[in-house]
Amino acid sequence: MRPGNKRALCARKRSQQKEPRNFHLYHQVERRTAQVLAAANARAEERIRLSDAKRAAEAKRQKAKAEADRRRYLDQLEKRRETTWNQIAAHIEKRQPNEYDKAVSLLVDLRDQAAREEHESVFQSALEKLRQTHAAKESLLRRLAKAKL
Numbered sequence: 787m788r789p790g791n792k793r794a795l796c797a798r799k800r801s802q803q804k805e806p807r808n809f810h811l812y813h814q815v816e817r818r819t820a821q822v823l824a825a826a827n828a829r830a831e832e833r834i835r836l837s838d839a840k841r842a843a844e845a846k847r848q849k850a851k852a853e854a855d856r857r858r859y860l861d862q863l864e865k866r867r868e869t870t871w872n873q874i875a876a877h878i879e880k881r882q883p884n885e886y887d888k889a890v891s892l893l894v895d896l897r898d899q900a901a902r903e904e905h906e907s908v909f910q911s912a913l914e915k916l917r918q919t920h921a922a923k924e925s926l927l928r929r930l931a932k933a934k935l
Contacts, residue, residue, distance in 0.1 A: 860899040870896060871912070878920055890929045897935060 900909035
């Protein structure tokens with residue numbers, strides 16, 4: 787056998803092999819790539835989880851602030867209850883839909899304030915008197931019903 791033929795024979799044998807010569811290196815690179823991708827996915831999931839937690843905490847803080855603002859507003863409304871009833875009457879007397887909406891909004895506030903102070907019966911009697919006084923104003927009565935007053 788000639789030395790040149792031996793090289794050709796070895797090269798042919800290598801090309802016929804099922805596995806490449808660097809097969810173990812290929813799997814090491816593949817394993818490292820999978821590890822890097824898994825770590826990147828884990829970091830992305832952690833960022834998403836932290837972002838969701840931050841968003842939930844912010845929503846909770848805003849809700850608590852809105853509730854505190856509402857309590858403060860209802861406390862102030864208690865101090866000017868008679869004035870508020872006069873404002874409601876003035877809004878209703880204008881006989882305009884947007885004025886009815888303002889009156890109903892104030893009535894909802896008075897109802898919530900009465901519920902806090904456990905004076906619902908006083909509020910309900912005043913509301914019933916208002917309904918009787920303005921019984922001909924169907925648009926107002928529809929708005930009161932829609933607001934569950």
